[in-house]
Amino acid sequence: MIRVLVVDDSAFMRKMITDFLAAEIQIEVIGTARNGEEALKKIELLQPDVVTLDIEMPVMNGTDTLRKIIDIYKLPVIMVSSQTQQGKDRTINCLEMGAFDFITKPSGAISLDLYKIKEQLIERVIAAGLSQAKKPEAASAEPLTPKRPASAGFEKPKTKSARQAVFIATSTGGPRALQKVIPNLPKDLNAPVFVVQHMPEGFTASLADRLNHLSDIQVKEAENGEEAKAGCVYIAPGGKNMTVIQDGGRLRIVLDVHDTASRHKPSADYMFRSASRLSDYEKVAVIMTGMGSDGTEGVKEMLKAGSVKTIAESDESCVVFGMPKSAIKAGLIHDIKHVEDIAASITSCVKKERV
Incomplete structure (x- = not known):
């Protein structure tokens, strides 16, 4: 079971995201938070496997919250982004900082049509949870080694003008x-x-x-x-x-x-x-x-x-x-x-x- 904390300043968005995720048998929503400060307290208390994190929030925004989550808890975080240019730029910044992935709200901060990204959200949360679960095994896992491709491989073209x-x-x-x-x-x-x-x-x-x-x-x-x-x-x-x-x-x-x-x-x-x-x-x-x-x-x-x-x-x-x-x-x-x-x-x- 993948334990998820949902963070968004909109009660409506928290409810919709929670309902989407809770309907999936592999996922359990263990709590919600209204802003970054509350999210950090909930992470310490509830110890989730994955966090969904709104980028634009009062008190402590998503970017600052993400930085602390990565530095302190090293949890996979799914950013929830807006379609504004500022939202896009902040999303890229969050991904470069180490956010696992992101989804976009289809029509603004409060998206009544959030159902459009339901499957994407579930897919990303499950992938994030599985990545977290495999971490302890990574050191002992047998590494894959490349097999020489049976087909042509890296052969120089015969012309000198290649x-x-x-x-x-x-x-x-x-x-x-x-x-x-x-x-x-x-x-x-x-x-x-x-x-x-x-x-x-x-x-x-x-x-x-x-x-x-x-x-x-x-x-x-x-x-x-x-x-x-x-x-x-x-x-x-x-x-x-x-x-x-x-x-x-x-x-x-x-x-x-x-x-x-x-x-x-x-x-x-x-x-x-x-x-x-x-x-x-x-x-x-x-x-x-x-x-x-x-x-x-x-x-x-x-x-x-x-x-x-x-x-x-x-x-x-x-x-x-x-x-x-x-x-x-x-x-x-x-x-x-x-x-x-x-x-x-x-x-x-x-x-x-x-x-």
């Missing part, structure tokens, strides 16, 4: 993981970098702005039809899929809103499959922290096409070891790396000199 591109997929825990990877890429990296981070519309722009501020390499939210250039990171917009196509001697980004088998939009499989169709390109495919298996099928297609190096984030540094684990167990990964080492691994795969 160019390069990097593709990264991540989900739960991704904003914090990306903060450890993207700022450590050199600004003269001789490849464009394409990133799928599972997020709703609007939040990816805040994520791109934040990463750009922290990085020497340029980071931006991808735009439909733009040319992709070496030394730039392109983050797929929330609510849209990103593919990369060849246009003469250039790469061009195409965005669409097609539904995908993985139900994610943007979808990692969708992006990776487009990467598999790029000829005369050496590719690096990276799968980092996240729930589910998005990316596994796409990487299979990349390996069949050849000229790809595959990297997965290790269980040790993942917030949720779902997406990387799926690809590793399928025998698709060349190297498993701690998140702190992924940037160096990417850089080592990309030639420094333009050809």
Whole structure:
């Protein structure tokens, strides 16, 4: 049973969130709180497994409360965000601080239509609870080791004019993981970098702005039809899929809103499959922290096409070891790396000199 504390300054929101969660057999709501100060007292008293935390509250806001929860109690926290620009920016900040994940209120601080995100809320709370339950086992667990992919692997194209591109997929825990990877890429990296981070519309722009501020390499939210250039990171917009196509001697980004088998939009499989169709390109495919298996099928297609190096984030540094684990167990990964080492691994795969 996953024990949850619900924190929101609105009595109506507390009641709705509590009712949604209490209806799930795996979850028990053990208490509620109206603000951050009350939440910290309730955490000390009730010792929950997971906290849902409103960002905008009086007395002590969600950001300050989150900082104390992480520092003192090290509990997984699901942030409950508004759709305002300020709310989006604060959400990205909370994710970088270490919040487990977030959901958005569909229509403002008091959302009568909160039922629209009921399933997302339950899914995230269960994932957070399971991540907490597995922590004591992590040290003794047998680590997964990569099996050499049976398909083409990282084989150099035969032409000397081969160019390069990097593709990264991540989900739960991704904003914090990306903060450890993207700022450590050199600004003269001789490849464009394409990133799928599972997020709703609007939040990816805040994520791109934040990463750009922290990085020497340029980071931006991808735009439909733009040319992709070496030394730039392109983050797929929330609510849209990103593919990369060849246009003469250039790469061009195409965005669409097609539904995908993985139900994610943007979808990692969708992006990776487009990467598999790029000829005369050496590719690096990276799968980092996240729930589910998005990316596994796409990487299979990349390996069949050849000229790809595959990297997965290790269980040790993942917030949720779902997406990387799926690809590793399928025998698709060349190297498993701690998140702190992924940037160096990417850089080592990309030639420094333009050809």
